[in-house]
Amino acid sequence: MAENENVARPDGFSGVVTMNDVAAAAGLSRTTVSKYFNGSATLKPDTREKIERACRALNYVPDLHAVSLVTGRSNLVGVVLPFIAEPFFGKVLQLMEREAAALGLQIVIQASNNDTRREAAALMALRAMKVHGIILTPIESDDNRALLASLQKEMRIVFLDSFMDENCHFVMNDNQQSIGLMVNYLLSRNVRPAYLGTPRIANPSRPERLAGYVAAMKAAGETPEVIPVAVDTPTWQFEAFAYEQLLNWCGQGGLRDSGAGGIMCTTDRMAFGAAKALRKFGRHPGKDMLLAGHDNLDICEYMDPQLTTVHQDIERISHAAMHFIQLDPAELGGRFYQQRFPGRLVIRESA
Amino acid sequence: MAENENVARPDGFSGVVTMNDVAAAAGLSRTTVSKYFNGSATLKPDTREKIERACRALNYVPDLHAVSLVTGRSNLVGVVLPFIAEPFFGKVLQLMEREAAALGLQIVIQASNNDTRREAAALMALRAMKVHGIILTPIESDDNRALLASLQKEMRIVFLDSFMDENCHFVMNDNQQSIGLMVNYLLSRNVRPAYLGTPRIANPSRPERLAGYVAAMKAAGETPEVIPVAVDTPTWQFEAFAYEQLLNWCGQGGLRDSGAGGIMCTTDRMAFGAAKALRKFGRHPGKDMLLAGHDNLDICEYMDPQLTTVHQDIERISHAAMHFIQLDPAELGGRFYQQRFPGRLVIRESA
DNA sequence: CTGAAAGCGCTTACAG
């Protein structure tokens, strides 16, 4: 019951105001002050006011750790991404932070950096923090499958832009649809597009998009042509990867031999690298051939030529992820929350 | 002392394993188990092993909220940024997350989104979480100056890529030096560069860089020429902003009247927008005029022409920020931790 | 409408 308000702490910072201090200042019990913070409707207006005055005077804020300890749940949401500096994730993070702030939730961010052990460590750390839920874009690997399966039973986990298998919650782009959209658009321009894919490390969208390309081509009666890439190179430097892979291909006469009139890339960043490689070979996307990306990063509009791409509905994807985090598991009734949002064609100059 | 290990919680998830469970399983007291987790050297090897076995068997992780409550400090580091999707911040965040993970610290991220009230709310929320420290890039505004000054007394706060005044801790690029580097390089190529600046909202680096340009020009005996921009437009869409502002200027004959042979932009993103505007006026950066950016974003290499720029030493900036967060305030002896890191010229095609 | 008491899961002197 010591008045520690002005006691210097060992680290030299000033002490902390507790609910007891507020109660004392307001002439009430700690219980009543607690009720104030937990939205009890039964407080007299007079009482409310006393508390508010005391809080202001003492600059009081409840200790979130104490609250979490007793309620067994925190206001934290964990976000685990393979790579934070990825522009697509930056956008998603921004949208999620906005929603989280409105809900009084805080985002704890972790990067797995292509390392399944770091991914596992991040997950365990989030568990120790009793996070409200986890939004995860996993690495494309089976290493943590068992861990995730077991964690799913303890806490809310939703996969973003990816999924583990049919037995998980996920929100993502409808890759089959969005890639099909682009393939058909390119075909409608009388061009048979070759496909340039990301390395395996990317995330589980990779195989889906590749499959989407193959399916759309076949459905149109065309022969798919997948440009060979070093699929096992563990990198998130997609521009550099695409540049090198395409340089190889062009150098080996791929451009000429294939007769493809365009290249469709798994992501915009791949397309940026591809454009650079094509320039080296004297090709001009949008003029003597077509080039398309996927994702619609902001920078697309400032490339020369401006990149034609597919917009991922990140607004809805982010919203759905945050929505899931708030869901009472009981509401789901044992079903999995699984949402796919369609993409939208954005035609610019490159195709 | 109830064995709650397998008790279903109200939300349907399975119960939580506590230190008591571990102690019981290991046949030891809770105190001893606690010592194990707090690195006590006095534990018998045999005892350690019993505890480790029990932890593994029960899949136990200490509750971080309980730890924080009793120690009065959390493993959380707050990062408050004006805008998360900014590529520069994405890089910084990635570097900081990596260091944080190695230190067992978690990053809680907040965006102020150009709103000083949201900035204040973020700061207060972080305070309630007893964060280990705060890394802050503030909005360019005086609104939260008093709040920050008072918060500085309670907790570690370091300004990133910015500062409040001389009485604060900060780590940042040496704007005077880095901008001077570019101005002198452009002058060495016999080009008098005009300057294209960001809107005020950006952050406190803005006025510094502008001043750096003016100073370097004057030092070289040249007349500075600052392209007029709508400085009060509250936007982080720098490409679009630069594009529009430069379009205006060119449309009014600025390019011709000024006789400037090049444009130096406050940031790379400004340069991307400027390049697009120049193209509209038939100019080709790198050929019939020079264009330079600042920051060295990854995408610079994939623009056409590749952007000449100044590299900010974000590795050292991020490292210094995290280093400060771990510092015992006593070590500083009342002095402020203030670090400026020099930039490095990166010459590519545009200048 | 308000308050006394127990307890959340842990750490930290202190005693043995």
Add this chain to the structure above:
DNA sequence: CTGAAAGCGCTTACAG
């Protein structure tokens, strides 16, 4: 080298 006890700042039945 190990443990019993008090306490961190809060919430939640429960009583009045």
